[in-house]
């Protein structure tokens with residue numbers, strides 16, 4: 383039987399987009415309380431979205447029995463602790479990217495979740511763009527053929543004002559640079575389409591802003607499915623674009639260039655022959671339009687909770703995305719290609735922070 387899930391939202395930044403997602407799904411979710419440290423922003427959101435209660439004290443949320451889900455929209459450095467407390471208090475968790483600060487934390491959380499009867503869903507809302515979903519449909523229908531090559535560009539602009547927010551730009555609180563914080567969505571799309579990576583080589587640099595973490599990176603990747611990929615990320619592109627290009631034996635899929643909505647229509651699907659193009663176009667004409675972004679991810683989350691099934695984005699998905707990041711930092715620092723998966727014996731398993739920051 384379906385019922386509404388009651389969500390406590392922690393945070394008042396990107397949390398606004400979450401609240402829009404819940405508002406679109408108002409038959410599925412209620413938000414009885416919002417918690418943030420910045421009272422002005424928090425109270426504003428409560429007013430805007432009709433949330434009856436505002437608090438600054440996160441401790442009061444865990445013991446409440448009128449909350450089913452805790453939605454963590456805070457900076458990355460406290461995602462693990464807030465998620466752990468919530469699961470152990472018997473709540474489901476939705477948590478923003480980047481999920482945690484190490485593969486060890488992801489594995490520890492898998493155990494915590496397995497011991498409970500609760501679910502944790504990392505956020506990767508970009509997956510639900512219609513263009514990308516159409517590519518998934520063509521793969522399911524067997525219309526793409528063998529995968530060869532993927533190129534992904536995340537070329538955005540971030541100036542000094544962006545880094546005035548105290549937690550940004552620092553290893554200890556942002557946990558990484560543009561690779562972790564910005565390109566993670568596009569790189570999740572790589573894993574979403576092709577599965578996990580097998581090995582990568584990376585160069586990284588801090589060229590654009592005076593920050594601790596990287597803002598520019600170039601990666602060469604082998605996927606476990608045998609295809610190859612090149613990924614480039616910079617926060618120094620005065621013209622902002624995201625571009626994904628997937629080459630398969632039977633077609634090429636190309637995203638739009640809109641930097642923050644690159645998963646959306648209209649993607650181009652170009653087949654190798656007119657006959658195959660006809661089959662591709664026919665399959666695409668059967669695609670059923672759905673909501674995208676947070677709205678769709680939350681709708682699927684509700685479905686999963688009602689069915690006691692895996693959430694639409696899993697801890698393994700977050701692990702794949704953070705393995706790519708861990709391997710890239712390792713490769714950049716050692717000058718060596720880095721194989722994956724990253725297991726407990728890897729030197730960066732417990733933390734990818736540079737030594738000085740890890741020890742601080």
Ligand SMILES: NC(=O)c1ccc[n+]([C@@H]2O[C@H](COP(=O)([O-])OP(=O)(O)OC[C@H]3O[C@@H](n4cnc5c(N)ncnc54)[C@H](O)[C@@H]3O)[C@@H](O)[C@H]2O)c1
Nearest residue numbers: 393394395396417418419420440455456457458478479480
């Ligand atoms: N999925 C996306 O597209 C996307 C986009 C932007 C940000 N994010 C992620 O969302 C997270 C938050 O980013 P942001 O831009 O909203 O940051 P922000 O600094 O604008 O907001 C963070 C909020 O968390 C609150 N907060 C922090 N610690 C708290 C605590 N202990 N108790 C209660 N409230 C607390 C702060 O008061 C603030 O309201 C980050 O992990 C970021 O990477 C994701």
